[in-house]
Amino acid sequence: MRSRFSTATALVLALWGTTVSGADDVSPNIVVIYADDLGYGDLGCYGATQVKTPNLDRLAARGLRFTDAHASAATCTPSRYALLTGEYAWRQKGTNILPGDASLIIKPGRITVPAMLKQAGYTTGCVGKWHLGLGEGPIDWNSEIRPGPLEVGFDSSFILPATGDRVPCVYVKDRRVVGLDPKDPIRVDYLQPVGDDPTGRLNPDQLKIKLSHGHDNTIVNGISRIGYMAGGKAARWVDEDMADVLTREATAFIDRNQAHPFFLYFATHDVHVPRVPHPRFAGKSGCGVRGDVIEELDWCVGEVLATLDRLKLADNTLVLFSSDNGPVVDDGYADDAEPMLNGHRPAGPLRGGKYSPYEGGTRVPLIACWPAKIKPGISDALICQIDLLATFAALTKRNLPQEAGPDSFDVLPALLGTSPVGRDHLVEQGGGLSLRQGKWKLISRQANGQGGPVATKKAAVAKKKKNGPSASAVELFDLAVDPAETNNLASSHLEEVEQLSRLLERIRQEGRSRLVH
CATH class of the missing domain: 3.40.720.10 (Alkaline Phosphatase, subunit A)
Structure with a gap:
């Protein structure tokens, strides 16, 4: 190999x-x-x-x-x-x-x-x-x-x-794993328990941080994690x-x-x-x-x-x-x-956050x-x-x-x-694919690809809280006057929706967006 x-x-x-x-x-x-x-x-x-x-x-x-x-x-x-x-x-x-x-x-x-x-x-x-x-x-x-x-x-x-x-x-x-004792080998499994370490699901009394959802598998350092782990005691982080x-x-x-x-x-x-x-x-x-x-x-x-x-x-x-x-x-x-x-x-003045198709999902400090x-x-x-x-x-x-x-x-x-x-333009991934060009932002929840909603419980919870239950399949925002994405213009600006949708589909189909001369 x-x-x-x-x-x-x-x-x-x-x-x-x-x-x-x-x-x-x-x-x-x-x-x-x-x-x-x-x-x-x-x-x-x-x-x-x-x-x-x-x-x-x-x-x-x-x-x-x-x-x-x-x-x-x-x-x-x-x-x-x-x-x-x-x-x-x-x-x-x-x-x-x-x-x-x-x-x-x-x-x-x-x-x-x-x-x-x-x-x-x-x-x-x-x-x-x-x-x-x-x-x-x-x-x-x-x-x-x-x-x-x-x-x-x-x-x-x-x-x-x-x-x-x-x-x-x-x-x-x-x-190589840092500080591993070869006499205490590590085993990891994401489908079923390994070893006899306590879990957040069965041993909540051993947690120093309680759970809100998920994260109820093996406890390490008083915190239960996603997935099961046994061994490697000397190598575990604090x-x-x-x-x-x-x-x-x-x-x-x-x-x-x-x-x-x-x-x-x-x-x-x-x-x-x-x-x-x-x-x-x-x-x-x-x-x-x-x-x-x-x-x-x-x-x-x-x-x-x-x-x-x-x-x-x-x-x-x-x-x-x-x-x-x-x-x-x-x-x-x-x-x-x-x-x-x-x-x-x-997120400051922006709408949404992690997992979200709105600007708060991808617009970050730089x-x-x-x-x-x-x-x-x-x-x-x-x-x-x-x-x-x-x-x-x-x-x-x-x-x-x-x-x-x-x-x-x-x-x-x-x-x-x-x-x-x-x-000139940017495709944003989160809850579907979105396209930024000029002042316009098109959100297409139907354009999933790998950009579809993350199939985890915490993502679903976050999506419901951040996006609300009435999010449309297609949304259009004028970020020049509405950076918080509060006014969906899709129904009144059909030409812009069509143009941006065609560009997004072309970017998806062509397999690249950087032109090579």
């Missing part, structure tokens, strides 16, 4: 062109900090007044803050897939929210953001939440795990295999320490690679459930546990920025901060997040800071994380082959703030 994957990777790279031995001296380091479930209104620089985010606010003050930037989907796995591959996830089956024992959904050997930057002379590292699958078929957690991040372009990785609320509750460094552990790994990567251009993909766990802040952040925000983990996230960002400053790398480092989808408050644990919001509005090149300001350009592949290729003067990044556009001028224009 090892030789097959390495051969496939070598073949693609050979066909791609001559390997660059090193990036130019002016090539910036690139750090992408990718938060989880953080909403458009969750940061001070985006209007939050209750929750304090001083480090991110300073980053925004030094850089460019985008008002119309998007994750490609309203849920995590498809957004992460699209960011790394430059392809809409709904084009590929099996790219919705994955269980913790899923196979890798990015084909080894394809051109990804880290693979492309590696060819441009960058050292590439991945730290944090992965949730794109590992291995091929059943995973043996007690031996070498491949393929994974290293097979899709990363030189090193330190990851959560899936999410904090899914087993296995262990870290994986490169290809939720309260997770932000510290991941941030330490991220800053260590920067320290190790300071002498040459590097790309760090730092995917934080915060503010995803279970929300278990370190004691120094617990109760700090005054907005409940969700506010506390937002402030913990801000601390993580501050540590990365402080490391860049200490090493005198900040001026020539492009730091991008964003989120994988919009916010959710009750996402399976009864952590009092909703009643404790204290007036805080996670801050771009590169002191040597980007002037501070605000941009209204339409931009999507799926554009990072083509944009970083332009930044590093790489030519993308025709088959690479089929939906990724070069928006480098918008990212650098030298142009107010981003992409």
Whole structure:
């Protein structure tokens, strides 16, 4: 298996062109900090007044803050897939929210953001939440795990295999579980119990966080998860320490690679459930546990920025901060997040959130800071994380082959703030597919593909709460005058509905939206 994957990777790279031995001296380091479930209104620089985010606010003050930037989907796995591959996830089956024992959904050997930057002379590292699958078929957690991040372009990785609320509750460094005792092997099953660990369903008295829906399988660290796990006691993470552990790994990567251009993909766990802040952040925000983990996230960002400053790398480092989808408050644990919001509005002025087809589902914060090149300001350009592949290729003067990044556009001028224009249109995935073009947004709940509603209980609950019971199959909004999407114009603007519907169908049928000349 090892030789097959390495051969496939070598073949693609050979066909791609001559390997660059090193990036130019002016090539910036690139750090992408990718938060989880953080909403458009969750940061001070985006209007939050209750929750304090001083480090991110300073980053925004030094850089460019985008008002119309998007994750490609309203849920995590498809957004992460699209960011790394430059392809809409709904084009590929099996790219919705994955269980913790899923196979890798990015084909080894394809051109990804880290693979492309590696060819441009960058050292590439991945730290944090992965949730794109590992291995091929059943995973043996007690031996070498491949393929994974290293097979899709990363030189090193330190990851959560899936999410904090899914087993296995262990870290994986490169290809092996961290701290595993071979005398206590790990077993994982998502269909039936394994071992004799207590579960949230049968042992609710052992929980330190109660449930609202789902999440009632194996209990780890007093928190019940999705899926069953046995063994690996010495390797299991402590939720309260997770932000510290991941941030330490991220800053260590920067320290190790300071002498040459590097790309760090730092995917934080915060503010995803279970929300278990370190004691120094617990109760700090005054907005409940969700506010506390937002402030913990801000601390993580501050540590990365402080490391860049200490090493005198900040001026020539492009730091991008964003989120994988919009916010959710009750996402399976009864952590009092909703009643404790204290007036805080996670999506700000937008409608919807995670799982939703409305703007709050995919429109998220995006801050771009590169002191040597980007002037501070605000941009209204339409931009999507799926554009990072083509944009970083332009930044590093790489030519993308025709088959690479089929939906990724070069928006480098918008990212650098030298142009107010981003992409022409955008397909958003969540509860169906939506199309943005100009001032118009078309929501087509019938255009499912991989963009259909996530078939989980928590998604159904969130959809009912956020979308309401009377959502139409087709909706049309004029975002120029109605950014909160309150007035459905579909019945009175049939021509616009028809034009946008034809464009959406064409994008679906053609299999790509990036034109190759």
